[in-house]
Amino acid sequence: MPYLVVLGGGESGVGTAILGLKKGYEVFVSDKGKIKDKYKNVLKHFGIDWEESKHTADKVMKADLVMKSPGIPDAVPLVRELVKRNIPVISEIEFATRYTDAKIIGITGSNGKTTTTMLTYHILKEAGLNVGMAGNIGDSFAKMVAEEEFDYYVLEISSFQLDGIREFKPHISVITNITPDHLDRYEYQFEKYIASKFLITKNQLSSDYFIYDADDEVLVGWLDKHPIQSRLLPFSLEKIFEEGAYTSNDEIKITTQEDTIEMMKDTLALEGQHNVKNTMAAALAAKLVGIRKETIRECISNFQGAPHRLEKVLKIHHVQYINDSKATNVNATYYALDSVKTPTVWIVGGVDKGNEYKELMPLVREKVKAIVCLGLDNEKIKETFGNVVDLLVETYAMEEAVKVAYKIAERGDTVLLSPACASFDLFDNYEDRGNQFKNCVKNL
Template sequence: MNENTNISSTQSPSSLEGGVVRLAILGAGESGVGAAYLALQKGYDVFVSDFGAITDKYKQQLQQWDIRFEENQHTEAEILNAVEVIKSPGIPDKAPIIKKLKEKGIPVISEIEFAGRYTDAKMICITGSNGKTTTTTLTYHILKNAGLNVGLAGNIGNSFAYQVATEKFDHYVLELSSFMLDDMYKFKADVGVLLNITPDHLDRYDYKLENYAASKFRITQNQTAQDIFIYCADDAETIKGMQGLDIQSQQLPFTIEKKLTPGAYLDSDNIVINTHKGNFTMSIKELALQGKHNIYNSMASGIVAKVLELRNDSIRESMGNFKNIEHRLEFVAKISGISFINDSKATNVNSTWYALESMTTDVVLILGGVDKGNDYGMLRDLVKQKVKAIVCLGKDNKRIHDAFEDDVDVIVNTFSAQEAAQIAFHLAEKGDTVLLSPACASFDLFKNYEDRGNQFKEAVREL
């Protein structure tokens, strides 16, 4: 590494042959490094720049592939001469380097937009404020079990670009965040799924819910009458957002509040799906994923499966044996009759609401972390009904105390996963559930939500 410039180089820009197109990539995480490999494969001159430190894993990959990169800085001379820039979803538009690129008229796109140019696979794309990881992995599970040649990517798993470079899938199931959708322009979802719209990440959208909603509806852009748009008819913000849009694709809604067709609805205890490609019925008691929110998730995945004309017995088997992702309502252990559930992926209030809604026992709730301007009011009714004590896990717990001091007798502060697990265990009784569902980001005490969940699981196993 050149200590003066902090740029790893095996080839100087001046030695490039004429005609080679310069592509700059901002952010050297999973998506950026995957995009770099695909760009290299397609003959671009690639330069990767990360304003922070690059992890050893990704640094080694870039070195192995002979791709020039820098870390802990953005060298403008290296970036502003690019024909196009691929940026990490985590970099906001207000970042100085992005502003300068846009001033110069240099296109800034997402990894998904870039990789989509190089595959003709069918795209099943899933977004929403809550439930998208569960629905994406369930949909992938159903398609894979049915024998389809399918990849899983987007906000989950290995980067889409790297898979396009190294695999030959016929279908992809992509989990798309609003940040990814913001930098997608020509990409098209053959099947687009919008689960719900609730306030999240509003700091990136001028604190306007309508701006965030508009980002989510980019899932429908470029769709034609041959494509499918699946959405929740019970979600007020989704219905509101659709009123001003000219959606060209075939619409298949899902609901638990009324009967409708085509689409999916709840008839007594049965999910009923009717599409132009076939019908499907399954008892909600047979679903691997329980809870009201998971009926919605299962409906969305089931509609995708029927649109792709998968066999009913295969869909039913997959929906019945699916194992949920790590850190999302993950059962950890039962100790002295007390169940411990790891829902560390619940980084907003809505996710915690869904977790509490699915609980059937008294709960000791572990809450807290980096508060993103949370409105805890929506949790109040469920907390009154189900929560006997709150264990705060975070550096600053004042807003949690203020929100729930009139509703819960016991609110305790803790500053480590081990301390939180121990105190929750002592507050719980046989038959109760200790639920880690923080409603907050994790960066005050942990590296990320995975680290928080793993430390909690380790602490539970040591009880």
């Protein structure tokens, strides 16, 4: 019986363990930290061997195959030793893809991938296709493959998940954009991060498709130097294509070999120019799998959007509170500030991933009246914006940050939580941070 070791007892790890067991592996789950009770209960239910708070090297090194959870860097000594011994180390996405014949739409990018994934899934599901949504969102892909029989998967995939692929091949791949993010995992080399994102196209053939933002110089520059096999379908707010998606006056045009769909911009449920692009990417993917024009139009006009992404929480005393906790990098916060039309009290901060805040400077000068820092280390934010805004306050808990923002904000203002940073200094994750924000606002 082949021996599968799963490093990490979270969503992707436990999903892989279940699928591995079903496919005839002896499975061992090892987590250096604590495993959450809900995952322990699942492992016990399936009778899967596990350990927490340590990695027992003897047990790990006996593996025929290792699935490494995306949160574990390649550089850790245990992973290096496995590679040195020629024990294959793969990602959950790679493991799961070996056990499904479903058509896969794989979506990655620094920003917009969750919204694009959810919208694509929404269109396919409403059109009546037998489709699952997984990856970096919701259930793990491996767990779905173990328990369901879908014809299509829409997968949100992070660069960390792509780093461990060998044969993974989506029929349709999407890169929404590439901006510096997670550089701490890529030795602070932007080129390595770009290469990681483009792994989504690595195994594609000429019968497959690649949808991408043709306004993104990073994407276009990489494609010029590294041609890929799949058929290119660009989208743009500035250029016009024979095949792809573009805007003309107030219209969006989605063109493939079959025909063209035309939609008015003002019918889109999602606001902001970046969401025009997310919609173009999702509509192109939906058109490639044969969804009817009417269904696509209808779905993009009634889509609710992703939680924690420019989510309007409440209006209190004519002040709008917006939860954009999912903005874990500078580029995401750029979109948020760009979409706000009123004077803004901006709640920002957390774990800095090598952020360069200067690109936000024009928007901060134009729109931000006060900054509320929410993080354990706010030095970089203070250095960058201290002389730019009239008021900068440091806080160390969400309740405190929201109360301070409430005192500062005046009629007609917006209070925007858009941290531009990871959440792990004060919160479990960005969802926890966003939920705490919403609760604190509701308690004002």
